Amino acid sequence: MSRKLFGTDGVRGTANTYPMTAEMALRLGAAAGRFFRRDGGGAHRVVIGKDTRLSGYMLENALTAGLTSTGMNVLLLGPVPTPAIGYLTRSMRADLGVMISASHNPAQDNGIKFFGPDGFKLSDEAEAEIEAILAGDIAPAQPQNIGRAKRIEDGRGRYVEYAKTTFPGRGGLDGLKVVIDCANGAAYKAAPDVLWELGATVIPVGVAPNGHNINDRCGSTHPQTAAEAVVAHGADVGICLDGDADRVILLDERGEVADGDQIMALLAARWAEEGRLNGGTLVATVMSNLGLERFLTGRGLRLERTAVGDRYVVEAMRRGGWNLGGEQSGHIVMTDYATTGDGLIAGLQFLAEMVRSGKPASALTRSFETVPQLLQNVRYAAGQEPLKAPAVQAAISGAEAQLSGRGRLLIRKSGTEPLIRVMAECEDEGLLAQVVANIVAEVKAAAG
Numbered sequence: 001m002s003r004k005l006f007g008t009d010g011v012r013g014t015a016n017t018y019p020m021t022a023e024m025a026l027r028l029g030a031a032a033g034r035f036f037r038r039d040g041g042g043a044h045r046v047v048i049g050k051d052t053r054l055s056g057y058m059l060e061n062a063l064t065a066g067l068t069s070t071g072m073n074v075l076l077l078g079p080v081p082t083p084a085i086g087y088l089t090r091s092m093r094a095d096l097g098v099m100i101s102a103s104h105n106p107a108q109d110n111g112i113k114f115f116g117p118d119g120f121k122l123s124d125e126a127e128a129e130i131e132a133i134l135a136g137d138i139a140p141a142q143p144q145n146i147g148r149a150k151r152i153e154d155g156r157g158r159y160v161e162y163a164k165t166t167f168p169g170r171g172g173l174d175g176l177k178v179v180i181d182c183a184n185g186a187a188y189k190a191a192p193d194v195l196w197e198l199g200a201t202v203i204p205v206g207v208a209p210n211g212h213n214i215n216d217r218c219g220s221t222h223p224q225t226a227a228e229a230v231v232a233h234g235a236d237v238g239i240c241l242d243g244d245a246d247r248v249i250l251l252d253e254r255g256e257v258a259d260g261d262q263i264m265a266l267l268a269a270r271w272a273e274e275g276r277l278n279g280g281t282l283v284a285t286v287m288s289n290l291g292l293e294r295f296l297t298g299r300g301l302r303l304e305r306t307a308v309g310d311r312y313v314v315e316a317m318r319r320g321g322w323n324l325g326g327e328q329s330g331h332i333v334m335t336d337y338a339t340t341g342d343g344l345i346a347g348l349q350f351l352a353e354m355v356r357s358g359k360p361a362s363a364l365t366r367s368f369e370t371v372p373q374l375l376q377n378v379r380y381a382a383g384q385e386p387l388k389a390p391a392v393q394a395a396i397s398g399a400e401a402q403l404s405g406r407g408r409l410l411i412r413k414s415g416t417e418p419l420i421r422v423m424a425e426c427e428d429e430g431l432l433a434q435v436v437a438n439i440v441a442e443v444k445a446a447a448g
Contacts, residue, residue: 003124003127003128003131004131005019005028005127005131005134006124006127006128006130006131007415007416008307008308008309008311008312008415008416009103009111009113009121009309009310009311009415009416010099010111010112010113010114010121011024011028011111011112012102012105012109012110012111012112012416013109013110013111014108014109015053015054015055015058015059015108015109015110016055016058020055020059020109020110020111022058022059022061022062023062025058025059025062025063025066025112026062026063026065026066027066027134027138028063028066028112028130028134029062029063029064029065029066029067029069029098030066030067030069030070030138030140031066031130031131031133031134031138032046032066032067032096032098032114032130033046033066033067033068033069033070033071033072033096033147034070034133034138034139035126035129035130035133036072036095036096037070037071037072037095037141043073044071044072044073044095044096044147045072045073045074045075045092045093045094045095046067046072046073046074046075046094046095046096046097046098047074047075047077047085047088047089047092047094047096047097047098047152047155048060048063048064048074048075048076048077048097048098048099048100049077049078049079049080049081049082049084049085049088049097049098049099049100049155049186050078050079050080050099050100050101050186051079051100051101051102051185051186051214051243051244052079052184052185052186052188052209052211052214052243053100053101053102053107053109053110053211053214053243054107054211054212055108055110056079056100056101056110059100059110059112060076060100063098063100063112064076064149067096067147068146068147068148068149069140069141069146069147070138070139070140070141070147071141071145071146071147072095072096072147073147073148073149074147074148074149074150075092075094075149075150075152075155076149076150076151076152077152077155077156078151078155078156079156079185079186079188079189079209080155080156080159080186080190081159081186081187081190081191081241081244081245081246081342081343081344082099082101082103082113082186082244082245082246082340082341083159083245083246083338083339083340083341083342083343083344083345084155084156084158084159084190085097085098085099085113085115086115086119086120086121086338086339086340087119087158087159087162087338087339088155088158088159089115089116089117089119090117090118090119090339091158091162093117094117095117096114096115096116096117097114097115097116097119098112098113098114098115099112099113099115099244100112101113101186101243101244102243102416103242103243103244103246103247103416104183104215104219104220104221104242104243104247104329105215105243105416105417106214106215106216107211107212107213107214107215107216111416114126114127114130115339115340118339119339120314120318120339120340121311121314121339121340123315156189156190159190160190160193160194160197163190163194163342163344163345163348164194164197164198166337166345166348166349167198167348167351167352168349168352168356169352169355169356171355172198172199172200173195173198173199173200173351173355174199174200175199176199176200176201176236176237176351176354176355177200177201177203177233177234177235177236178195178200178201178202178203178235178236178237178238178239178351179203179204179205179226179229179230179233179235179237179238179239179251180192180195180202180203180204180205180238180239180241180347181205181206181218181219181220181223181225181226181229181238181239181240181241182204182205182206182207182219182241182245183206183214183215183218183219183220183221183240183241183242183243183245184206184207184208184209184210184213184214184215184216184218184219184243185206185209185214185215185219185241185242185243185244185245186243186244186245187241187245187343187344188206188207188208188209189207190245190344191239191241191245191344192204192207194344194348195239198348200351203229203233203235205218205225205226205229206218206219206225206226214243215242215243218240219240219241219242219243220240220241220242220247220248220249220329220330220343221242223238223240223249223251223257226238226239226240226251226255227251227255227256227257228255230251230253230254230255231254231255234253235253236253236354236360236361237250237251237252237253237350237351237354237361238250238251238252238255239251239343239344239347239350241343241344241347242330242343245342245343245344246310246331246340246341246342246343247260247327247329247330247331247332247341247343248260248263248330248332248343248344248346248347249330250262250263250347250350250361250365251361252360252361252362252365253360253361253362254362256362256365258361258365258366259328259329259330260288260326260327260328260329260330260331260332261284261288261289261291261292261328261370262365262366262367262368263326263330263332263346263350263365264282264284264288264292264324264325264326264332265292265295265296265367265368266350266353266364266365266367267324267332267334267346267349267350267353268282268296268301268324269295269299269301269367270353271324272299272301276323276336277301277323277324278321278322278323278324279302279320279321279322280300280301280302281301281302281303281304281320281322282296282301282302282303282304282322282324282325283303283304283305283306283313283316283317283320283322283324283325283326283333284303284304284305284306284313284325284326284327284328285305285306285307285308285309285312285313285327285328286305286306286307286308286410287308287327287328287329287410287423288303288305288327288328289328289368289370289371289373289425290371290373290407290408290425291368291369291370291371292368294368295367295368304316304320304322304325308327308412308415309327309415310326310327310331310333310340310341313325313326313327313331313333314333314335314339314340317333317335318335322335323335323336326341326346327341330343330346332346332349334346334349350364371407371425371426371427372425372426372427372429372432373423373424373425373432374423374424374425374432374433374436375421375422375423376421376422376423376436376440377414377419377420377421377422378419378420378422378440378443378444378447379417379418379419379447380418380419380420380443380447381418381447381448382418384446384447384448386420386443386446386447387411387413387420387443387446389442389445389446391442391445391446392439392442392443392446394442395438395439395441395442396409396411396439398435398438399424399435399436399438399439402431402434402435403424403426403431403435406426406427406428406431407424407425407426407427407428407431407432408424408425408426409423409424409435410423410424411423411439420443420447422436422439422440422443423436424436
């Protein structure tokens with residue numbers, strides 16, 4: 001069964017434009033409600049969280065209407081991080097969790113992500129079944145079985161208390177000065193609270209959401225703002241989250257950036273030393289740097305690569321029984337603690353290593369030398385298929401021949417935006433720039 005509506009991370013698009021309309025959200029809620037009420041009996045509940053986008057109000061109300069129309073009782077949590085939905089779905093014994101967020105996308109976009117009762121994102125197969133229900137006539141509940149909806153005031157507090165328990169050891173963060181950039185997003189209250197309650201001196205950035213400024217010149221997609229704060233305040237470290245706080249980028253005391261690959265390298269090496277890296281394996285996507293793979297191999301560890309998307313990382317981890325994975329973009333998945341990427345908890349793991357080792361952040365954020373990597377995005381219009389153009393195919397074949405034995409090439413469509421991503425790695429930076437430029441030129445020509 002195929003999926004058309006769902007991408008690599010739920011349903012996403014521009015707010016008030018298909019598929020992110022109130023009408024579609026209502027039907028999607030009803031279809032999800034019907035899918036999770038197939039047994040027809042007993043009380044059923046769903047938790048709904050959101051980030052800080054203005055359109056979240058519209059979609060929250062529409063989803064609530066659809067879900068209650070099929071007999072689901074809805075618990076509205078307000079702005080909470082995406083990983084909090086994974087945690088609370090399970091801890092509150094909900095049948096379904098919903099997060100309204102477009103993650104790192106700009107404010108005009110929004111999205112809907114579903115979590116099953118185990119706290120994990122739904123499989124492709126489950127999403128396909130929901131799409132099939134959506135395409136037909138959705139049977140409503142009988143009038144006496146319509147669901148209720150109510151606000152839950154302590155959802156964020158529950159997550160804050162849980163996040164604090166994941167900090168290893170008996171000590172706290174006393175003496176550490178931490179810049180936390182919440183991207184004006186879902187963690188704008190939770191993340192500073194956790195750090196402060198663990199003892200850190202907290203310099204908050206991106207904690208004044210207004211519905212329009214999520215991810216706007218702040219957060220993990222724009223770490224320059226937090227880097228300036230780190231230097232200006234003499235902070236020990238900076239933690240940059242994205243709009244729904246499921247990814248993290250770290251900054252050392254000089255304001256220099258460490259991406260997800262460097263964070264994973266540090267954690268994998270440390271966990272392996274402690275005997276708690278399951279199977280001696282780290283799971284990452286095809287986007288992760290070749291330097292990370294070499295770093296792991298040199299320590300007798302293994303890198304398992306997956307398709308792009310943290311859901312595919314998680315699926316591979318669950319199949320293999322592995323407990324650490326993630327993406328270069330900053331999704332760090334630690335199934336000992338969370339069911340999805342959790343930027344805050346990953347940040348806490350890094351801070352714990354700073355405390356344990358007594359080393360500055362700069363000594364922990366450069367585990368390996370990266371192989372030069374170049375990524376360029378080309379936007380295309382709806383309905384276009386630029387990768388099928390013969391000239392594009394020829395450029396790709398030529399690049400693969402040039403890079404053979406010297407590097408690697410990855411061409412893919414984004415699962416969340418109408419973009420073709422062209423990525424290559426090669427220690428010859430001149431060749432790297434040349435092959436990427438050639439492919440990008442042909443893709444742009446094909447996209448017209």
